[in-house]
Amino acid sequence: MIALIDCNNFYASCERVFNPALVNKLIVVLSNNDGCVIARSNEAKALGIPMGAAYFEYEAFMKANGVEIFSCNFPLYGDMSWRVMRTLEQFSPNIEIYSIDEAFLQPSVALCEGGLITLENYGEKMRSTVFRHTGIPISVGIAPTKTLAKVANKIAKKDKEHNGVFVLQKENEINKILNNFDINDIWGIGRRLTKKLNAYGIYTALQLKNMSDPWIKKNLSITGLRTVWELRGIPCLELEDIPTTSKSIMTSRSFKHPLTEKSDLQEAVATFASISAEKLREEKLTAFAVNVFITTGHFAKKHYGASNTMSLSMSSNYSADIISSALLALDKMYKKSYGYKQAGVMLVGLQAEEKTQFTLFADQKKHEKQKKLAHSIDLVNDRWGREAIFFAAVGKNKKWVTKPLRHSPRYTTNWKELPVAKANYM
DNA sequence: TCTGGGGTCCTAGGACCC
DNA sequence: TCTGGGGTCCTAGGACCC
Numbered sequence: 075m076i077a078l079i080d081c082n083n084f085y086a087s088c089e090r091v092f093n094p095a096l097v098n099k100l101i102v103v104l105s106n107n108d109g110c111v112i113a114r115s116n117e118a119k120a121l122g123i124p125m126g127a128a129y130f131e132y133e134a135f136m137k138a139n140g141v142e143i144f145s146c147n148f149p150l151y152g153d154m155s156w157r158v159m160r161t162l163e164q165f166s167p168n169i170e171i172y173s174i175d176e177a178f179l180q181p182s183v184a185l186c187e188g189g190l191i192t193l194e195n196y197g198e199k200m201r202s203t204v205f206r207h208t209g210i211p212i213s214v215g216i217a218p219t220k221t222l223a224k225v226a227n228k229i230a231k232k233d234k235e236h237n238g239v240f241v242l243q244k245e246n247e248i249n250k251i252l253n254n255f256d257i258n259d260i261w262g263i264g265r266r267l268t269k270k271l272n273a274y275g276i277y278t279a280l281q282l283k284n285m286s287d288p289w290i291k292k293n294l295s296i297t298g299l300r301t302v303w304e305l306r307g308i309p310c311l312e313l314e315d316i317p318t319t320s321k322s323i324m325t326s327r328s329f330k331h332p333l334t335e336k337s338d339l340q341e342a343v344a345t346f347a348s349i350s351a352e353k354l355r356e357e358k359l360t361a362f363a364v365n366v367f368i369t370t371g372h373f374a375k376k377h378y379g380a381s382n383t384m385s386l387s388m389s390s391n392y393s394a395d396i397i398s399s400a401l402l403a404l405d406k407m408y409k410k411s412y413g414y415k416q417a418g419v420m421l422v423g424l425q426a427e428e429k430t431q432f433t434l435f436a437d438q439k440k441h442e443k444q445k446k447l448a449h450s451i452d453l454v455n456d457r458w459g460r461e462a463i464f465f466a467a468v469g470k471n472k473k474w475v476t477k478p479l480r481h482s483p484r485y486t487t488n489w490k491e492l493p494v495a496k497a498n499y500m
Numbered sequence: 501t502c503t504g505g506g507g508t509c510c511t512a513g514g515a516c517c518c
Numbered sequence: 519t520c521t522g523g524g525g526t527c528c529t530a531g532g533a534c535c536c
Binding site (some may be wrong): 104105106107108109110112126127128129130131133146295296297320321322323324325326327328330331371372373415416418 | 501502503504505506507508509510511
């Protein structure tokens with residue numbers, strides 16, 4: 075059996091933990107640049123604000139309905155996530171942190187299979203403990219496979235009578251649930267495949283479960299076949315409780331106002347390259363190549379987009395190497411008289427730092443010096459904030475950075491923003 | 501005026517090899 | 519002149535996830 079734990083309306087719940095006046099209020103959290111809605115409380119969902127709604131289209135409607143609006147506060151959400159996951163780890167050593175607000179976990183064999191506690195009670199215990207430790211409400215779905223645990227979780231969240239925990243185990247019960255389960259809600263079946271399957275008259279998870287293997291393989295590829303087997307209770311997706319190393323690292327942003335000056339774009343790309351290099355060092359990896367993309371976005375009248383990959387002469391995680399390659403890649407693509415809405419830097423060909431192969435003419439002494447320098451820079455920036463020290467190419471103008479409108483304080487990661495602490499010292 | 505940011509996996513097709 | 523068959527590697531694009 076496998077459990078899926080999912081935090082309810084995670085970002086909205088995080089905002090509520092530190093501001094109890096928000097309980098039962100309508101809350102939405104906006105994306106970077108306050109562009110669109112990325113999280114909603116149940117009340118805001120009920121009002122009919124869709125996920126991804128453009129803020130400018132819904133602003134008046136939300137204000138008229140008293141919706142509390144927040145710019146996203148990822149330092150807070152990341153830290154709250156960390157607390158939730160640490161609490162869950164107390165319940166089982168076999169846990170896979172799947173996303174910022176989700177984890178798969180193998181229920182403790184000693185407790186559950188020994189019959190000391192039912193799976194329902196086990197789930198309830200997780201729920202009450204996480205809430206007590208963090209203030210975050212969660213839902214728990216337990217079933218024989220990951221895909222069915224996802225189904226169970228959805229039921230736990232939707233049907234209030236289950237009190238946030240739902241166990242799906244018996245074949246006839248599984249079929250009953252799947253018969254009323256929309257294929258679009260199955261983990262792994264997205265918009266496109268739903269449309270395709272609908273065209274064949276397949277609408278429910280049970281219908282899909284009963285299709286033949288060759289048909290599934292032909293129409294949905296091997297990935298789809300795995301999903302279907304999982305619906306049949308045959309595990310095809312392992313619990314990945316040993317974290318795998320990243321295969322790519324990306325930093326990208328949309329700009330509130332389109333950038334036309336090359337120098338602004340260069341600053342942005344250098345900044346993204348620098349942040350990516352930092353992430354690379356944090357994970358103790360190096361990259362073989364740097365990919366840069368720029369685009370005017372679909373909404374532009376005059377559309378242009380390009381991407382370019384530069385190989386590094388030697389795999390590296392040194393900011394200057396990454397930045398200079400990124401700028402070179404940008405040079406090859408940049409075209410005048412376009413307004414660029416988005417850019418990004420992706421590092422690929424990642425490899426463990428200690429496996430670095432020196433090329434024939436590589437200067438190992440210089441390499442060691444750079445490594446020490448990078449380490450010192452990281453330490454300073456860790457202590458004094460990102461970009462306390464930075465490479466000149468990253469720049470200071472930052473015309474492309476926009477201040478978020480309504481940020482909540484970083485309650486858990488920054489003393490200065492803690493309202494209680496402030497009150498005490500005043 | 502204003503539309504997120506990060507990832508993964510799979511497949512088809514081209515280039516190249518013997 | 520005729521023009522096989524099997525394999526690998528790489529990349530772009532499509533699909534999905536949160």
